[in-house]
Structures are given as C-alpha cells and as structure tokens.
Amino acid sequence: MGTGKVLSFGELLLRICPDGDGQWLQENKLPFYVGGAELNVATALALWGVPSAYLTALPENFVSEQLLGYLKNHLIDTDAIVLQGDRIGLYYLPKGTDLKNAGVIYDRAGSAYADLTPGTIDWDKVFEGVSWFHFSAICPAINQNVADVCAEALQVAQERNIFVSLDLNYRAKLWKYGKDPIEAMPTLAKACDLIMGNVWAANKMLGMPLQEELVAEVEKEKLLQHATLTSEAILQEFPKCKIVANTFRFDHGAQGIRYFTTLYTQGELHVSQEYVVDQILDKVGSGDCFMAGLIYGFFHQNDPKTTLEFATAAAFKKLFIQSDATTTTVAEIEETIQAYAN
Template identity: 60%
Template sequence: MSSISSKEYKQGAVLSFGELLLRLSPDDGGQWLDDNALSVFVGGAELNVASALSLWGVPSQYFTALPKNGLSAQVTDYVDRLGIDTTKAHYGGNRIGLYFLTKGKDLKHDALIYDRANSAFAELVPGRIDWDKVLDGITWFHFSAICPAVSQQTADVCLEVLQAASAKGITISLDLNYRSKLWQYGKQPQEVMTMLAPYCDVIMGNIWAAETMLGIPVSGNIHESGQKSLYLKEALSTSERITQLFPKCKVVANTFRFDGSGGIDYYAALYMDGEFYSSQEYRAESIVSKVGSGDCFMAGLIYGFYNGQTPQQTLAFATAAAYNKLFVHSDATTNTVKDITNTINHG
C-alpha cells in the first residue's frame, strides 16, 4: 500500500493554493454592450477544486492573495459561504486578477484574454508568508501549473511552499494545467515544472501536458487511428515515466476529452502502485461549458483518496464528476456526491 491509500486524512484539511480570478463572460455577438450587463464568475483553477471538495464534505481551505478593499471583502464573503476556510489568505497588493472568456467558447484562441499583470497574487515574493502557519492542520496540499506560469517570482513562491509542505509530510497534488497565453516571462514550462514536480505525490493532467511541461514525449502517430486502446497505452507509458523521473510521485492520472462534430467523448486513466486503471467512457452530443472540468476531476481524485476509496472507485468518481461538470455554467461544480454516484451507476 502506498502512502496515498493508507494515510489518515480525516484529521486534517485540504489546502488549495492559487490565484482567485474573476471571469468576465461577454457574448460573442456583443449584446452585452447593449444590455450594459456582463456575466461575472468567481474562479481560478485551485478555487474550483476547493469549492468541489467543500460541497462534497471534505474540510477545504484556500490560500490566495487579495488586495485589502471592499471588493475583496465581497468576494471572500462569497467564498466563505461556499464552506471554504479563507482565513489563511494573504492581503496586500492592488488588484484582483481577471480573465475574459467569450460565452460558449473554449480556453483557447481569442476567446480567452488574461488581465492578471500586477495582481496581488502575481506580486507575491518568497520570504513574505509564514508557511508553517498556513500549513498548520493541513494533510493535503493542492496547486496547479497555472501558478508558476504567472511569473518567476510566483514560481519561486511555489517552490518555497512545496518545500515547506514536503518537510511536514503533507501529501501534494499537481494539476498540469497548461495555458499557452501564460509563461511569458522567459522560461519554458519544462524548466520550471521539472523543479516542482519532484515534491508531488499525485500528478494529474494528460499525455500532451506531460510532454509540454515535463518533457515526456508522446508517440507521433498516436492520432492516426484515434483508438482508445492506443491512447490508454500512451497514458500508461507516460505514467510510468513520470514515476521514474519523480520517485515521490505515487499516483498519475490522465484525462481524455475529444471534441468532434458528433459530440464529446470523455474518459480517464489512473496509475498507482504499478497498476493501471481505466474509467468507463462518457459521451454527450452537446455540453454547457468546458471551464473547470479538469479541476473537478482533480477534486474527485482528492475526494476519493481522502475517503479511502480504492483506486478504481476514485477514478470512477473523478471521471463522473468531471463529465457532469460539462453541464454546469459556473466555474466550479454544483453536482453533489449523490449526483455523481447516480452518473456512475447509470452512466
């Protein structure tokens, strides 16, 4: 048994670390200008994880950096009402980060515009935070590759907190979120992420993110047949390589979401203790939003391990949770454990 499955988490909380963002969602026709109204969502990859865990009954804490003003107070109150403990948030700096995403569009191309420069989180520097205090009572620490993509100093802060969490024996999970519009400060993702991955016990993403961020090559002809068996074989190879390169890592998860004219296919795989598991495959002709689906999958992994589920049960829960999120407008899921269990049973 690995430390992931045998460790007792019930005595501690899960801390999600990352930048809180406001998502502004104009429609692609410009009607928002005539209506003088713009949809706003409170988001950020790690906050989406924290929200799901709180909804599912896991003690959930959140570390971010915000300016000390009335807007931050309103946002923090909103997050608190989700059942997330925000008392460890750092207050300083001048602004909250924003991003614009055109309604109904993916996190790609011109539909996504970041406005995060000089945000309170982006201005964090090493040596400013008492990590022993922040990590008190925490048994699981989660972050994503979006954090070190913001700037060199945020990457340095990530390294600092990972070292502190690792020294305390806290389980650390990483989502290999790749955002091509970030990573603009002169470093390639591999240069940074290969310095952070050695501290992680759980790494989640997909085979292409592992190639971009960890330098693990993907077979060049994998798309020729589109066969699920070949994708899963590649996931196994990537997972084995990750655990070889980063021996602290005990669990690797890979998600697969394929969008086509006929709808969306979604499935996932999990590698743990030398065993490889695959999920059932879900298919939908249309969805509501792709935002936060991967975050929901990550939350599902944490939920499963936190509650002592088997690897196959954990994978099933995470996959169903991520699939269900495709039908939710907001950044974070609103589906309960019962909703997700029903999907597993009737998927």
C-alpha cells in the first residue's frame, strides 16, 4: 500500500485549556494546543516518516498563515488546504486527565471547515499521488454539507482505487443537525477498507449488534469475544472492508488506565499486549495515535500483529504527552513494546 501519500481530511481545531479553578483568569493566560482528530493522525505519520498530506479549510488571515507554517515545519503537505470563510474552529477542555467528566465545549459553528460545500474541493486534483485516504466520523457529524463532501470524496477515492480508513469517533455534542449517526455513517462506511473504533461506537454508528452480557463486566475474554462478533458483523455488512480494529480503554484506579486493542482481518482476531498504568497525563488524541499506528504498519506492509502492537504502543505513549498530537518517535514506540512485553 505504501506507494503514495496518505491524505487525512478533517477540521483543524484549537484546543483551549482553562484550568478547573479559574487560575487562568488571574494569570491572563490560556494554554492551547493545535488539534483535530485527522490532523493528529497526519502529524504522527509525518513524524514517523510516512508521506503525509492534510486537507482542511481555513480562513485567509495571519493566524492561518502561521498554522500553515507550523504544519509545514512538521513535514505535512498542506497543498490541498482550502482557504475560505471567516473562522477557525475551537474547543475548550479543562486541564486534567478525565475527558469524560470534563465537559468539552465546542465553538466551531460557522467555521471555514463547517462551511465546506459539495463542489468546492476538486477531489481528482487532491487525490493525485495519494494512495490512502483517512477521515473520521467527526466530519459528517458537523452538518449535512460536510457529510456530503465526505461522500463526494469517497466516490472519487473508490474510482481511483485509493485505500480508505475510517475512525468511528463518536462525539455526542456534535450530530445536532437532525441526523443520528446511524442515518449517515453506514453509507460512508460502505466505501471504507479499514474501520477502527470500539464495540460501542460500532453499535451506535453502524448498527452493529451489542451484547450487553459480554460487555457488562470488564472481563477480557468476553470483550475479545465481542470484538470478534463486532468485527465479523462489520465485514459482513460492509464487504469492501477487510480490516476492523477495536480499542478497549478502561480507568484503572483514580488516575490510571488499562488498555488493549484488537485487529480482525482474514478470519483472525489479533490481540495486543495489555498496558496497565496508575497515572496518565492526557487522554486526548490517543485513539488518533492508534489509527496513525495502523496506517504506519499497513503502509509499510507489516503483518497484522506487528502493526497492531506498534499502533497500541503508540496510543499508550500518547497518554503521557500533554498535547493533541504525539511527539513519540518510531524508536521510542518500539522500545515501549519491549519494555511492557508480557
């Protein structure tokens, strides 16, 4: 598969991090990070030496110019980026490890990316020299137009025989335009070769069966059974798809985590080694890092098990990095696999 560029498509967001106590008001300072799920993937791939291109929409102003410079410094090909509209999407997330209770606030309505419409992007031109297209379920969650732009991209990708990966990122605070994920995602999933998510997201977004008794307790054998069940259901429902990956991430103690993943392909479920740790720093972007690791492995035509272990270790390392994108090198990821080997 590794013949051309990997193109990631999605919204560039700035993550703004007020602390929980309002200290930022005294200091007149707000930490922020450059993010967006697909940009996190593109950044990781570029860092790991995979030819990585990124497509988003940004307004024409000096902030965008600085961001484009930042992306180029990270060796990301920005040629396809659309300049239009008035604003860059933002989201607010209090500092700390637990995103689930933190209450993310989105401020992305009317952004340059949200204003994309079908016919704006010349996909034939954009896909020149591209062998892999990656997007996530966050894109069609924004509005109907962006969902239609995704459909348009997938049609051209299929015509050009480009490998397509989809991350079933579920964001409850999006999907506000009158469609449930289940009404939009299956059509898009039909065009994908690799689908990554977890058993709950596959149920919510693709209508795959969820057997409560298998996931009620955090019992590994039952979860692995369910991973097989979900993967086989996806492959049956979406014949183009040949690879399904699932992540399992559970809180461990007050601030720790337990993490393992699966990859199903050619009738076999591969299971990663398990990572258990008492203290982590930042959950944001860990799944994106896992996705990038899968792309890295398959791009280099590594076998499924090697690919899975690399992706899992990459995602695990991301839990200790205070930013949206990873800064961990290939060598460090390979050391981590060895250090935690069971």
